[in-house]
Amino acid sequence: QKEVEQDPGPLSVPEGAIVSLNCTYSNSAFQYFMWYRQYSRKGPELLMYTYSSGNKEDGRFTAQVDKSSKYISLFIRDSQPSDSATYLCAMKTSYDKVIFGPGTSLSVIP
Amino acid sequence: EADIYQTPRYLVIGTGKKITLECSQTMGHDKMYWYQQDPGMELHLIHYSYGVNSTEKGDLSSESTVSRIRTEHFPLTLESARPSHTSQYLCASSVGDTQYFGPGTRLTVL
Numbered sequence: 001q002k003e004v005e006q007d008p009g010p011l012s013v014p015e016g017a018i019v020s021l022n023c024t025y026s027n028s029a030f031q032y033f034m035w036y037r038q039y040s041r042k043g044p045e046l047l048m049y050t051y052s053s054g055n056k057e058d059g060r061f062t063a064q065v066d067k068s069s070k071y072i073s074l075f076i077r078d079s080q081p082s083d084s085a086t087y088l089c090a091m092k093t094s095y096d097k098v099i100f101g102p103g104t105s106l107s108v109i110p
Numbered sequence: 111e112a113d114i115y116q117t118p119r120y121l122v123i124g125t126g127k128k129i130t131l132e133c134s135q136t137m138g139h140d141k142m143y144w145y146q147q148d149p150g151m152e153l154h155l156i157h158y159s160y161g162v163n164s165t166e167k168g169d170l171s172s173e174s175t176v177s178r179i180r181t182e183h184f185p186l187t188l189e190s191a192r193p194s195h196t197s198q199y200l201c202a203s204s205v206g207d208t209q210y211f212g213p214g215t216r217l218t219v220l
C-alpha cells in the first residue's frame with residue numbers, strides 16, 4: 001500500500017463549480033499537510049499548508065485535514081478555467097522528507 | 111515566484127551519452143532536491159542536499175549522481191543515458207517545510 005493515495009481523476013467540471021480533491025494516507029506520524037498546484041510544463045507551486053486537523057481557508061481555496069480518518073481534502077469554490085492544473089497533496093512527519101501523492105488532473109470548462 | 115532555474119528545459123539524447131542537468135537558485139536555501147516525475151505518478155525523490163558538500167540518495171534508486179560545491183548550484187549527472195532514464199526531472203529548494211520547484215527538465219533518451 002502506498003503511503004499517500006490520491007483520487008486519480010482526471011476531473012472535468014464547469015466553470016463556477018465547487019471542486020473537491022482528496023487524499024488518504026497510512027502513516028499516522030504525518031503532521032504537516034500541503035497542497036501543490038502544477039500547471040502543464042511547470043514545476044509544482046505551494047498552494048496551501050496546514051499542520052492541524054480542521055479547515056484552513058485562503059480565498060476560494062479551503063484545505064481540510066481529518067487526522068483521525070487520515071484524510072485530507074482541498075475544496076475550490078467558484079472554480080475558474082485558470083484553476084485547470086494538476087493538484088498534488090503532500091505530507092511529512094516532523095523529521096522526515098515530504099511525500100507527494102500522484103496528483104489529480106483538473107479541467108475547468110468555461 | 112520562486113527564483114529557481116533549470117536548464118535545459120527539454121533534452122533529447124542518444125543512449126550512452128553523458129548528460130548534466132543544471133539547477134540554480136538565488137534564494138540562498140541550504141536544502142535542495144532532485145525529483146523524478148512520470149505522468150500520473152507521484153514525485154520520487156532521487157537526491158537531496160542539506161548544504162555545501164552534503165549529498166544523499168533519495169528513496170528512488172537512481173543511476174545519477176549530484177554535487178553541491180556552491181549553495182546556489184545543484185547539478186545532476188547521468189554518466190551513460192539509457193531509455194529507462196526518460197522522464198521529467200524537477201529540482202527544488204526549501205526553507206522550512208515549503209519547497210520551491212524549478213520548471214523541470216524533460217529528458218528523452220532514444
